[in-house]
Amino acid sequence: MTPDVSAVVPRLRIERRRAWSVADLRELWAYRELLYFFVWRDLKVRYKQTVLGVAWALLQPVASMVVFWLFFGKLAHVPSDGLPYPLFSLAGLVPWTYFATALSGGSNALVGSQALISRVYFPRLLIPLGAVVTPLVDFAISFVLVAGLMAWYGAPVHVTLLALPLLLVLLVSAAAAASSWLAALQAQYRDVRYLVPFVTQFWLFVTPVVYPASLVPAKWRALYGLNPLAGIITGIRWTLFGGPMDLSLLTVSVVTIAAALVSGYLYFHRLERTLADVV
């Protein structure tokens, strides 16, 4: 018999889990390598057997920008806070495209991984999280485009750029919150599959992507912040182009994101326990 290994061998009690515990978060951290592998797989598979490859990451926001520039900028004369309209809309479109991709990927993620879920154990949250992390690569690539366009227009760099990482954290958090909610809902109700594209379209128009948040009357601005993307995209433009920042808008958005993140985690966790039975 081997010498006493009880010191190194992990012990675990398998039982009905409680709604929430620190151990679950610790376990999520222990499984971070698997998250990396999920993302790595998705990236590897993504552009296999495609002709344009990574160019797809740029094509989507650029095409939208051109269309929006023609129709909203040139024809409808939508204001753009004094910025050239292409630059203004691209700075909104790039984070929006990331969010929308994470949303649709995240909501389909659990159902798409059915086989995996019913055969192997791992923290299920990794699946929607993977769908949130993977499009970050496209996001980074298309952000270079924004930088290029800024240089083209000779837009100066402001000190507010230092706050950009913070806003990116908010953006990823919002995507994580939304996709854990939708992933859990879709695992139970397949209606969500039909709902998501519709909701995404609707969401785009209540988000200041093609128009500035300043278009919304100041007294409604805080309420507008309930759409977290309103605060984030306005904030990202602020870090890139400077100018005044409506703090009430951002504050409400931060609170909304925090609430959605916590409730999304709890809801997902509740479902996770019996996921293999329902998915």
Place this chain on the structure above:
Amino acid sequence: MGDADLAIRAVGLGKQYRIGARVLGGPGTLRDAMAAGVRQFVRGGRARQEAPTVWALRDASFEVRRGEALGIVGANGAGKSTLLKLLARITEPTCGYADVRGRVGSLLEVGTGFHADLTGRENTYLNGAILGMRKAEIDRKFDEIVAFAEVERFIDTPVKHYSSGMYMRLAFAVAAHLDTEILLVDEVLAVGDTAFQRKCLGKMDDVTRHGRTVLFVSHNMEAIQRMCPQGIWIEQGRLAAMGPIGEVVSQYRAAHYEAAGGLGRFNPRSRSGTGWARVLDLALLDAASVRVGALPADADLRFQIDLELARDATAGASLRGLIVELNITSEDGRPLVSLMTADDDGVELPAARRCRLETVLSGPTFVPGRYRMNVFVGIPYLEHVDELVDALEFEILPPEHPWRPYALHERRGIVCRRAPWRCEVVAPELRGPHD
């Protein structure tokens, strides 16, 4: 027994599933959920109707010692897989708990998470990570895995171009190199050709010899008895027996022999063909012409078939070429031997309304185990008149009068025969011409 010696201790472990509409119709829709809400409201807030439930596993309490191999037997749907799923944490128990000491690895289904577009190398890493290996661990074992799977030349080819054999070999190889203290295995030994299966069994033996704990679910009683000294038998979600594997297996077999009532009984459920001749009955008889479901390995197997012909068929000469074939298969459906009326020792079928055919397969016949029979009535290459699959199941018991090398026979094949030998001295001197 010290607590430190235990790998698994399950106490009152149970899993309840909801059945009924929700499961039958797949995942629910929002509309269903809303409709249920409305119904509840209309009925005046009466308590929610209880969905019908079923206990897939109930009140399972057992212990597995460190380094022990535990075999789990039971009929399909008895709850064996549910038990493994609970221990693998794929789903959560409804009640009870299990204390598990050590990492748990599962071979519930090999190849989980393989992606067709990725190469063998990429899939090895991905699958390894999914099964719970660290990247560093996979790096270390990579060459060993590839060598075990015998896919060295194709390791950088997408697995969609693999043959199914190569695919399964690689999948098994990754899983078999998991270094967890506890390993759950569910029927994976059925992959690949015989040579690879032997390799897999060898690997499993290896695993237990290195002090790791194995829980092994299989319908292959022979493999289970060879690998696991201890066993449990699950019947309709409950532990029906536990203890030394030999006892557990024989209890399980005995119960099924009685309860199923299927052994030795004619079963025409799966039948096809044009039908102008039909098998009315098929029976296995013992030496006293009594219908039986089991016979010892050294007894003769007598089969009796009652055949009926449609009236118009008996009139013409259409019987020419009509034959009856009995095919004996192993429990998993592999054909073993075929007995045909068209043999040189066979008979011509008479143009009669009814006839009774009989044939004998002299003993010794097969090694102990379950066997099945298919019946074919027809004209070879031309017409299937009446074909029955699994028309009879019977069991071969250990021989009544074991002949000397019987124990060897059992290990060396499925069919056991005794063949006469002759020996003729060719050169009388023991020393050869080169001395």
